[in-house]
Amino acid sequence: MTETRVPVPTLERLAIYLRVLLDAHESGIQTLSSQEMEQHSGISAAQFRKDLSYFGEFGKPGVGYSVQGLIACIERILRLDEEQPILLVGAGNIGSALVGYPNFRAHRLRIAAVFDNNFVKIGRPFGDLIIEDIARIREVNAQIGARLGIIAVPAHAAQEVADALVDAGVTGILNFAPTILRTPPHVHVRNVSFLQELAVLSYHAVEDALCVNGQARRGGDDGV
Amino acid sequence: MTETRVPVPTLERLAIYLRVLLDAHESGIQTLSSQEMEQHSGISAAQFRKDLSYFGEFGKPGVGYSVQGLIACIERILRLDEEQPILLVGAGNIGSALVGYPNFRAHRLRIAAVFDNNFVKIGRPFGDLIIEDIARIREVNAQIGARLGIIAVPAHAAQEVADALVDAGVTGILNFAPTILRTPPHVHVRNVSFLQELAVLSYHAVEDALCVNGQARRGGDDGV
DNA sequence: GCGAGATTGTGAACAAGTTCACAAACGCGC
DNA sequence: GCGCGTTTGTGAACTTGTTCACAATCTCGC
Ligand SMILES: NC(=O)c1ccc[n+]([C@@H]2O[C@H](COP(=O)([O-])OP(=O)(O)OC[C@H]3O[C@@H](n4cnc5c(N)ncnc54)[C@H](O)[C@@H]3O)[C@@H](O)[C@H]2O)c1
Ligand SMILES: NC(=O)c1ccc[n+]([C@@H]2O[C@H](COP(=O)([O-])OP(=O)(O)OC[C@H]3O[C@@H](n4cnc5c(N)ncnc54)[C@H](O)[C@@H]3O)[C@@H](O)[C@H]2O)c1
Numbered sequence: 001m002t003e004t005r006v007p008v009p010t011l012e013r014l015a016i017y018l019r020v021l022l023d024a025h026e027s028g029i030q031t032l033s034s035q036e037m038e039q040h041s042g043i044s045a046a047q048f049r050k051d052l053s054y055f056g057e058f059g060k061p062g063v064g065y066s067v068q069g070l071i072a073c074i075e076r077i078l079r080l081d082e083e084q085p086i087l088l089v090g091a092g093n094i095g096s097a098l099v100g101y102p103n104f105r106a107h108r109l110r111i112a113a114v115f116d117n118n119f120v121k122i123g124r125p126f127g128d129l130i131i132e133d134i135a136r137i138r139e140v141n142a143q144i145g146a147r148l149g150i151i152a153v154p155a156h157a158a159q160e161v162a163d164a165l166v167d168a169g170v171t172g173i174l175n176f177a178p179t180i181l182r183t184p185p186h187v188h189v190r191n192v193s194f195l196q197e198l199a200v201l202s203y204h205a206v207e208d209a210l211c212v213n214g215q216a217r218r219g220g221d222d223g224v
Numbered sequence: 225m226t227e228t229r230v231p232v233p234t235l236e237r238l239a240i241y242l243r244v245l246l247d248a249h250e251s252g253i254q255t256l257s258s259q260e261m262e263q264h265s266g267i268s269a270a271q272f273r274k275d276l277s278y279f280g281e282f283g284k285p286g287v288g289y290s291v292q293g294l295i296a297c298i299e300r301i302l303r304l305d306e307e308q309p310i311l312l313v314g315a316g317n318i319g320s321a322l323v324g325y326p327n328f329r330a331h332r333l334r335i336a337a338v339f340d341n342n343f344v345k346i347g348r349p350f351g352d353l354i355i356e357d358i359a360r361i362r363e364v365n366a367q368i369g370a371r372l373g374i375i376a377v378p379a380h381a382a383q384e385v386a387d388a389l390v391d392a393g394v395t396g397i398l399n400f401a402p403t404i405l406r407t408p409p410h411v412h413v414r415n416v417s418f419l420q421e422l423a424v425l426s427y428h429a430v431e432d433a434l435c436v437n438g439q440a441r442r443g444g445d446d447g448v
Numbered sequence: 449g450c451g452a453g454a455t456t457g458t459g460a461a462c463a464a465g466t467t468c469a470c471a472a473a474c475g476c477g478c
Numbered sequence: 479g480c481g482c483g484t485t486t487g488t489g490a491a492c493t494t495g496t497t498c499a500c501a502a503t504c505t506c507g508c
Binding site: 450451456474 | 482494
């Protein structure tokens, strides 16, 4: 385990492993080999072991990994070992789905406050919370101390909301709006784009249809 | 342009380019250089050109790319040049956000039918649609001919829904449920996991906080 | 305690994707 | 038409991430 920078794909998979482990724990399974992890996660056993090797040694040769122990380790790595408060901005469709989502709890992620700028909405209940004025975000987060924020506002408002989140002390942003956000270097942004996902599927769906129905046809495109 | 298999990251970026181009078109811009694309998309000019090179030559040296022309080309590549019907399964929170989402239109993606198995919901209106019985999915898609499906049901029901979608002729699935789906090889699946995204952010958010506040502290973890 | 069988952790080989750098292509002004 | 500044398209170099393969480690039964 030579301490290098951890690849992002590894972090993404860590969350998948964690889900599998929680399921296994639920089912009363005590121990899991990398082989079994491959079965359940679809990620190769070698990849699983390599991923963990960035952080230390968690398994026992000949046995596998303690489910409970590994859960604790991965949670610690991902800082999910203690509750992570989150600021949600945008009390619309997406925001609505998120506040009601029960699975966050299992990962100790909690939406701690919701903000909007529509003063018809401000003051109204939203899930367990009351919608707050976006103007008060700094002040509110002085209490909460959240490092994570979610942007669920229309694209044209996303940048100013990002600025407000950063100003309020957030260093990680999950962005649902279809825009590129400009943020200081210490702030991490991850974009969620359903359109992008569907576009990729669209390409493949038809591509494969051609290969299945017609004869497997490759190249042939003149390109001009 | 040697005809090779197109990398998935390239396809993902194609959707981003398309969005930038549509914005530019909206603003009346006629021509765009790869340099300008970098400005707007955050993706390097070289990457942009390399991505396009998988599909042909679309620009003019010394000038750049015709915005309108490139929009048409990328739409054709992503099969977004004619309407793509989509089957949505699960008329819950996520489903609700999706049916009401206006941006799909701009990409010629249309949710053509919604299915659920809760017979309190079946028959009710949902956006512009009426919720259909999941049992009728094959029959309904015989009319529609959709190749794309979205799974927005609880995790425990996701696999059977996936099977139903495949049976109905779908070859691309966007999956919101936190499970690994088992599908035939010709079916492409993309998973959307907010938890995963947040977990990655959680790692970085705190990691960076340490580097900013405390002294840049690396290693030191005993790992056992 | 010791051999058999299982499984880990990891360097080394490999694959995939990104960046570089430059020749070829273009438009424009003269 | 011709040189000049601009920008493309792309092989080659580089970087990053994945897979392989095997020595080292552990358990268990006897
Ligand atoms: N609905 C979907 O299925 C879907 C899918 C993909 C992406 N998105 C994107 O997610 C974002 C949110 O989508 P939605 O459907 O929830 O939108 P929505 O219109 O339902 O909600 C947006 C909310 O943001 C609030 N808002 C606007 N400007 C604000 C500001 N400056 N500060 C604070 N709040 C502000 C509005 O008052 C509204 O309550 C959009 O960018 C959309 O493109 C939505
Ligand atoms: N809500 C969120 O913010 C969120 C976030 C991330 C992931 N997800 C995931 O997305 C999925 C949907 O979430 P949601 O909040 O919309 O759930 P939901 O409970 O609001 O809706 C689920 C819908 O699926 C229907 N359904 C259940 N079994 C079915 C079956 N066999 N066939 C057809 N329909 C069936 C239910 O009747 C219900 O209408 C879940 O897997 C959830 O884990 C949700």
